[in-house]
Amino acid sequence: MNKQKLAQIVTITLNPAVDQTLNFTQFHVGQVNRVGKERLDPAGKGINVAKVIKSLGQDVVVSGFLGRDNANIFEHYFQAQEISNHFIKVDGATRVNTKIVDEASGLVTEINFPGIHCNTSNLHELENIIKQLAVESKLFVLSGSLPEEAPLDIYRKFIEILKSYDCKVFLDTSGSALTEGIKAKPYAIKPNIDELKQLMGHSVEQELDVLKAIDTLISGGIAKVVISLGGKGAVVADRSQRLIVRPLDVRVSSTVGAGDALVAGLVYGEAQGMSLEQQARWATAVAAASVAQPGTQAGKFNDVEKQLPNVIIEELKECKL
Numbered sequence: 001m002n003k004q005k006l007a008q009i010v011t012i013t014l015n016p017a018v019d020q021t022l023n024f025t026q027f028h029v030g031q032v033n034r035v036g037k038e039r040l041d042p043a044g045k046g047i048n049v050a051k052v053i054k055s056l057g058q059d060v061v062v063s064g065f066l067g068r069d070n071a072n073i074f075e076h077y078f079q080a081q082e083i084s085n086h087f088i089k090v091d092g093a094t095r096v097n098t099k100i101v102d103e104a105s106g107l108v109t110e111i112n113f114p115g116i117h118c119n120t121s122n123l124h125e126l127e128n129i130i131k132q133l134a135v136e137s138k139l140f141v142l143s144g145s146l147p148e149e150a151p152l153d154i155y156r157k158f159i160e161i162l163k164s165y166d167c168k169v170f171l172d173t174s175g176s177a178l179t180e181g182i183k184a185k186p187y188a189i190k191p192n193i194d195e196l197k198q199l200m201g202h203s204v205e206q207e208l209d210v211l212k213a214i215d216t217l218i219s220g221g222i223a224k225v226v227i228s229l230g231g232k233g234a235v236v237a238d239r240s241q242r243l244i245v246r247p248l249d250v251r252v253s254s255t256v257g258a259g260d261a262l263v264a265g266l267v268y269g270e271a272q273g274m275s276l277e278q279q280a281r282w283a284t285a286v287a288a289a290s291v292a293q294p295g296t297q298a299g300k301f302n303d304v305e306k307q308l309p310n311v312i313i314e315e316l317k318e319c320k321l
């Protein structure tokens with residue numbers, strides 16, 4: 001396929017992060033712990049999506065807000081990876097989110113800060129950039145938490161604008177930003193199971209609950225709903241299909257960024273015009289390659305391609321979650 005002719009993808013991250021990953025052979029709460037390994041990654045949801053898309057050989061544009069004080073870590077990365085950078089620099093520093101990896105248990109503890117500060121003029125500038133990008137690019141990913149000053153319905157507003165430019169929007173956020181955002185009926189959403197519970201306002205424990213939630217969201221006007229289930233895989237659905245995609249058996253290094261990688265695989269598949277089943281296959285292979293890497297690095301294209309035939313996908317009506 002000629003990559004030049006593919007729809008260009010834009011990811012928007014209003015609240016990025018430098019991810020500081022600290023590895024401990026065994027982490028003891030309430031005791032002195034010595035760091036084994038440390039790594040710093042330019043991250044945050046839309047940025048993680050962009051790095052995975054780029055690793056698949058697809059061009060990607062990034063925008064949102066970056067704190068001026070530590071913008072270089074991001075800018076160097078975008079330049080080195082040839083990711084087209086349309087971020088707006090705002091006063092202060094981008095947050096540093098700490099991820100504690102306990103190698104003994106495999107558990108990751110995440111410490112995420114509230115993050116960046118923006119003002120009305122910054123938000124206005126971002127709206128204008130989005131409008132300019134929407135002229136050429138037709139696939140947008142809006143993801144992550146919001147700066148405290150941003151109105152809770154900002155994603156809703158951006159989705160409405162993007163739909164008026166005939167863009168498809170993938171929304172991946174949580175809490176009120178998600179509840180408000182879906183009112184604009186984005187093309188696709190990818191809550192994890194906890195985010196889905198919050199969104200529905202009740203527990204979603206059984207297979208039937210997940211299916212009912214998917215029906216509600218799809219009949220409400222969202223074309224694709226993907227519920228990620230961590231180490232249990234994901235349910236990928238549209239108006240005509242409900243698929244359960246089993247996770248690949250890989251040596252897990254860090255699950256941080258797994259959801260972002262899944263979104264990247266779906267958007268990549270959408271840009272390539274793949275079927276729902278093919279998108280689910282790529283998304284799962286990409287997520288597996290990402291969890292096998294330390295921090296929030298993307299996996300290698302060759303590893304993703306090799307794993308594609310190993311992804312197991314079943315119709316949900318025939319099997320259990």
Ligand SMILES: Nc1ncnc2c1ncn2[C@@H]1O[C@H](COP(=O)(O)OP(=O)(O)O)[C@@H](O)[C@H]1O
Nearest residue numbers: 192228229230231233234247258259262284287
């Ligand atoms: N332990 C794991 N082994 C293999 N794949 C995993 C593992 N954890 C997550 N994944 C993959 O990453 C995807 C997203 O993970 P999930 O944790 O649900 O996302 P989020 O980071 O948004 O909470 C899953 O659907 C699965 O394909």
Ligand SMILES: O=P(O)(O)OC[C@H]1O[C@](O)(COP(=O)(O)O)[C@@H](O)[C@@H]1O
Nearest residue numbers: 043044045097144145257258259260
């Ligand atoms: O924007 P939020 O919701 O605060 O999340 C930011 C954090 O989520 C991540 O993007 C990882 O997200 P996922 O594990 O859900 O893919 C980190 O890189 C970042 O520190």
